[in-house]
Amino acid sequence: MSLMQELAGKALDLGVPLSAHLDVTYRCNERCEHCYLDHDDHGELTTAEIKDLLHQLADAGVFFLTLSGGEVLMRRDAFEIIEYARSLMFNVKLKTNAVMIREQEAQRLRALGVEQVQISVYSHRPEVHDAVTKLPGSLKRTLAAVRLLRAQGLRVNLANVLMRSNRDDTASVQALAKEIGAHYTLDPTVTPMMDGNTSVLRHRVDASELSSYFHDPSLVGDVESFCAPPTPVDEDVLEGLPCSAGHTSCYITPYGDVYPCVQFPLTCGNVRREKFIDIWRHSPQLNEVRAIRLKNLTTCSSCTHAGSCTRCPGLAYMEGNMRGPSSADCEKSYVRTGIVTAGMKARKSSGSAAPGLVQIAPAPSLTA
Amino acid sequence: MSDKYIARSKAVAARVLGGEMMIMSAVDSRLFSLSDVATVIWEAADGRTPLSEIVTKRVCAHFDVSADVAYRDAEQLVEDLASRGILSISAQPIPEGVAEHPAAEAP
Numbered sequence: 141m142s143l144m145q146e147l148a149g150k151a152l153d154l155g156v157p158l159s160a161h162l163d164v165t166y167r168c169n170e171r172c173e174h175c176y177l178d179h180d181d182h183g184e185l186t187t188a189e190i191k192d193l194l195h196q197l198a199d200a201g202v203f204f205l206t207l208s209g210g211e212v213l214m215r216r217d218a219f220e221i222i223e224y225a226r227s228l229m230f231n232v233k234l235k236t237n238a239v240m241i242r243e244q245e246a247q248r249l250r251a252l253g254v255e256q257v258q259i260s261v262y263s264h265r266p267e268v269h270d271a272v273t274k275l276p277g278s279l280k281r282t283l284a285a286v287r288l289l290r291a292q293g294l295r296v297n298l299a300n301v302l303m304r305s306n307r308d309d310t311a312s313v314q315a316l317a318k319e320i321g322a323h324y325t326l327d328p329t330v331t332p333m334m335d336g337n338t339s340v341l342r343h344r345v346d347a348s349e350l351s352s353y354f355h356d357p358s359l360v361g362d363v364e365s366f367c368a369p370p371t372p373v374d375e376d377v378l379e380g381l382p383c384s385a386g387h388t389s390c391y392i393t394p395y396g397d398v399y400p401c402v403q404f405p406l407t408c409g410n411v412r413r414e415k416f417i418d419i420w421r422h423s424p425q426l427n428e429v430r431a432i433r434l435k436n437l438t439t440c441s442s443c444t445h446a447g448s449c450t451r452c453p454g455l456a457y458m459e460g461n462m463r464g465p466s467s468a469d470c471e472k473s474y475v476r477t478g479i480v481t482a483g484m485k486a487r488k489s490s491g492s493a494a495p496g497l498v499q500i501a502p503a504p505s506l507t508a
Numbered sequence: 509m510s511d512k513y514i515a516r517s518k519a520v521a522a523r524v525l526g527g528e529m530m531i532m533s534a535v536d537s538r539l540f541s542l543s544d545v546a547t548v549i550w551e552a553a554d555g556r557t558p559l560s561e562i563v564t565k566r567v568c569a570h571f572d573v574s575a576d577v578a579y580r581d582a583e584q585l586v587e588d589l590a591s592r593g594i595l596s597i598s599a600q601p602i603p604e605g606v607a608e609h610p611a612a613e614a615p
Contacts, residue, residue: 143541150525150528151525201524229523231534253517253521253534293535295534
């Protein structure tokens with residue numbers, strides 16, 4: 141067992157939120173066609189509120205802190221927040237589109253000891269990338285920033301969301317990442333908007349097209365293992381946890397709402413009204429999420445893929461049932477192995493082709 | 509005997525989990541777990557306090573060990589931590605923000 145696995149296991153045993161993802165703003169200088177956010181400012185946490193929150197997170201034991209948005213650097217106090225987070229000894233990862241990063245910003249991120257900068261790149265071709273972001277010149281600026289960050293020795297990860305518009309460019313972005321000395325990740329899942337709007341799902345590639353990506357060793361490593369048929373599910377697997385959301389990790393919106401995960405918009409409390417640690421320990425919603433074991437999942441517990449599926453409880457929640465299947469993950473399990481999932485069978489027998497998504501509303505008192 | 513000054517690297521993250529100090533280097537994402545004694549020394553590594561004073565006041569005061577043995581062990585420990593990029597060592601006091609960034613490496 142690696143030290144990291146030991147750390148995660150210890151955090152789980154102690155009930156410590158080892159990781160937190162804090163979006164400091166939903167404002168953004170890009171308007172990506174697949175984005176799940178409303179970019180208006182509905183009353184962001186102030187600098188003082190964020191600093192207080194960071195103290196609370198450190199006291200609660202959070203070690204890995206992801207700062208993101210929206211575009212994190214849209215906040216004038218972004219570097220003040222990053223510096224403060226580093227003074228509290230968080231391991232800080234930044235998610236950004238990087239268009240506002242110049243030499244000075246790259247140097248400062250390096251000086252602050254930021255561990256990793258994740259940058260969204262949709263294509264190596266400006267006409268494709270800029271069409272996704274709707275910001276002319278964005279690819280040029282983003283890639284210039286990536287090179288500046290790499291020149292500083294910072295670890296950079298190019299995050300490439302797979303969509304219909306850029307599906308032909310993944311290999312080129314991967315090659316670009318290699319040339320620059322950046323890591324590369326391909327995310328095949330476009331998620332619904334946080335307000336429940338599913339229109340962005342039209343950007344998802346078809347399941348039939350996913351297959352080629354799941355059989356590409358440069359993306360998945362050992363294809364035979366990745367696409368192997370699921371192994372029989374035993375009691376240990378059924379007693380397992382669906383994922384770390386709400387167990388050792390959480391997400392906080394720019395308005396102070398606490399969710400189990402950025403992809404799991406179940407409001408568990410708000411740090412403007414309660415201390416973070418009280419939400420973390422006593423929120424009925426978080427405790428409900430924590431109580432769920434694989435054996436409790438209505439459809440998935442009987443699925444042959446139960447032990448190997450990447451089922452996202454947040455996506456399942458947005459489909460209407462946090463204990464139900466996530467159709468996107470059913471699709472992935474099927475494409476990987478060619479074996480139909482229990483969720484697919486259930487949908488077929490109920491005649492439901494497309495899952496309905498619940499409407500996610502922000503906390504009423506926090507809307508402008 | 510010339511004394512040493514030690515300072516925590518600014519390129520690390522640290523958190524105590526269940527009484528154990530965990531440290532991660534931002535340079536190469538390596539994770540370390542420090543022993544109790546190492547934690548005391550690491551926490552006292554402010555760049556201004558001589559290692560001998562840290563050993564006398566922080567280590568010997570809390571652990572049953574002679575000053576000579578503790579200092580020798582501490583020297584070895586700080587050399588080890590420095591080789592991993594999570595601590596700086598100098599013969600002079602280390603001003604805040606100086607020499608605390610080990611060289612970066614490619615992914």
